[in-house]
Amino acid sequence: MTLHQKPNTLQTDSFWMPFTANRQFKKAPRLFASAEGMHYTTVDGRKVIDGSAGLWCVNAGHGRRQIATAVERQLMNLDFAPSFNMGHPLAFDFAERLAEIAPKGLDRIFFTNSGSESVDTALKIALAYQRAIGQGTRTRLIGRERGYHGVGFGGMSVGGMVANRRAFATHLPGVDHIRHTHDLGRNAFAKDIPEHGAELADDLERMVALHGADTIAAVIVEPVPGSTAVLPPPKGYLKRLREIADKHGILLIFDEVITGFGRLGTPFAADYFGVTPDMMTTAKGITNGTVPCGAVFASRKIHDGLMNGPEGTIELFHGYTYSAHPTACAAGLATLDIYKDEGLLTRGASLAEYWRDALHSLKGLPNVVDIRNIGLMGAVEVAPRKDGVGARGYDVMVDCFNRGLYLRMSGDSFAMSPPLIVEKSHIDDIVSILGDAIKRVA
Numbered sequence: 001m002t003l004h005q006k007p008n009t010l011q012t013d014s015f016w017m018p019f020t021a022n023r024q025f026k027k028a029p030r031l032f033a034s035a036e037g038m039h040y041t042t043v044d045g046r047k048v049i050d051g052s053a054g055l056w057c058v059n060a061g062h063g064r065r066q067i068a069t070a071v072e073r074q075l076m077n078l079d080f081a082p083s084f085n086m087g088h089p090l091a092f093d094f095a096e097r098l099a100e101i102a103p104k105g106l107d108r109i110f111f112t113n114s115g116s117e118s119v120d121t122a123l124k125i126a127l128a129y130q131r132a133i134g135q136g137t138r139t140r141l142i143g144r145e146r147g148y149h150g151v152g153f154g155g156m157s158v159g160g161m162v163a164n165r166r167a168f169a170t171h172l173p174g175v176d177h178i179r180h181t182h183d184l185g186r187n188a189f190a191k192d193i194p195e196h197g198a199e200l201a202d203d204l205e206r207m208v209a210l211h212g213a214d215t216i217a218a219v220i221v222e223p224v225p226g227s228t229a230v231l232p233p234p235k236g237y238l239k240r241l242r243e244i245a246d247k248h249g250i251l252l253i254f255d256e257v258i259t260g261f262g263r264l265g266t267p268f269a270a271d272y273f274g275v276t277p278d279m280m281t282t283a284k285g286i287t288n289g290t291v292p293c294g295a296v297f298a299s300r301k302i303h304d305g306l307m308n309g310p311e312g313t314i315e316l317f318h319g320y321t322y323s324a325h326p327t328a329c330a331a332g333l334a335t336l337d338i339y340k341d342e343g344l345l346t347r348g349a350s351l352a353e354y355w356r357d358a359l360h361s362l363k364g365l366p367n368v369v370d371i372r373n374i375g376l377m378g379a380v381e382v383a384p385r386k387d388g389v390g391a392r393g394y395d396v397m398v399d400c401f402n403r404g405l406y407l408r409m410s411g412d413s414f415a416m417s418p419p420l421i422v423e424k425s426h427i428d429d430i431v432s433i434l435g436d437a438i439k440r441v442a
């Protein structure tokens with residue numbers, strides 16, 4: 001029985017939906033009509049807890065009037081202005097505000113419109129920087145298995161989620177991957193940071209041995225892989241990766257599109273782990289998911305390394321029509337005000353333990369093979385059915401939705417990242433609905 005039926009008036013043929021089983025979805029579409037705080041309301045009037053902050057992006061919760069007002073005001077005042085060879089003050093203000101909360105030294109901001117664009121921007125900056133400092137032989141980019149870095153050709157190539165690559169034959173040349181760190185054998189049901197696996201960072205040494213350091217420009221990792229269903233890094237892993245990258249002149253890029261802006265109870269994952277990358281890619285929470293926007297945070301070393309040649313020359317032939325869009329800047333500034341006024345960049349730290357214990361209370365339910373958590377991220381993994389990976393996951397996700405909980409799934413794992421305004425009562429509801437669904441679905 002599905003509680004959501006396609007409204008008679010809705011024509012669904014023309015919209016080709018992203019990352020969706022279109023034919024299955026359009027038979028019984030799940031449609032949100034509105035949102036406020038922690039909840040969506042469906043087109044048939046049901047309230048649904050947002051267990052995943054939309055797509056890991058509505059960190060301050062839904063319906064923030066402050067952002068809406070800022071956007072309306074901006075549109076009526078300056079709807080669009082170029083940032084190519086022209087500018088508008090808001091872009092500079094927004095960059096300064098982001099630099100204030102950035103991990104130490106990452107205070108040069110390049111605006112984009114999405115996480116994918118941030119990733120491709122960071123990869124291009126890495127290549128341009130190495131060339132600018134006379135290391136032009138460093139043309140190789142290293143990603144990681146199970147990594148997700150968006151859908152541009154760059155992000156797809158360094159990414160390691162096989163389904164996201166398979167249909168697109170042309171990947172960037174020279175890309176290689178280090179191993180992922182998920183270890184069901186040694187780390188199943190680990191709370192926060194797994195004990196085992198730091199030695200996997202040594203894969204970067206193997207890349208150097210195989211390819212030569214002088215061919216490698218950068219390595220990019222999500223500090224906590226999100227899309228592949230939340231894989232907290234083993235203790236010491238990121239520190240070791242930083243040390244190896246430094247040893248060989250390889251730039252380290254943290255893809256913080258999900259972990260940025262308070263997700264771990266710190267402004268960024270770099271703060272949580274005490275490891276500072278050379279660049280950081282962000283999007284999602286930067287405008288609370290309201291207006292598309294992304295940003296690459298680069299170190300002075302990288303920025304200044306490209307500020308050379310005659311002053312009249314363009315230092316980086318890269319950028320987007322909508323880079324630093326006035327509306328995105330207005331939404332972003334209002335969002336940063338909310339994060340600051342309500343302490344949302346660190347609020348997650350005070351709830352992380354409660355969240356952890358609530359998630360791990362599901363251990364022992366039928367088919368549950370792993371539970372992972374860090375900050376206000378978490379995932380519950382169930383064993384796949386014999387009829388294929390993801391079938392059980394899909395049935396649990398639909399059951400949750402029918403009973404008032406929206407969450408993301410990746411294969412047979414349920415990924416959760418509630419808005420950072422979440423209260424303990426919401427956490428209880430999320431875990432209760434998910435637990436009941438896991439018990440109900442064979």
Ligand SMILES: Cc1ncc(COP(=O)(O)O)c(CNc2cccc(C(=O)O)c2)c1O
Nearest residue numbers: 055114115116148149150227255257258408
């Ligand atoms: C780490 C990371 N890097 C880049 C991107 C791409 O961002 P854009 O989509 O804005 O181009 C992402 C996006 N991550 C993402 C996007 C949509 C759904 C899910 C999911 O896990 O359900 C995850 C991401 O998580």
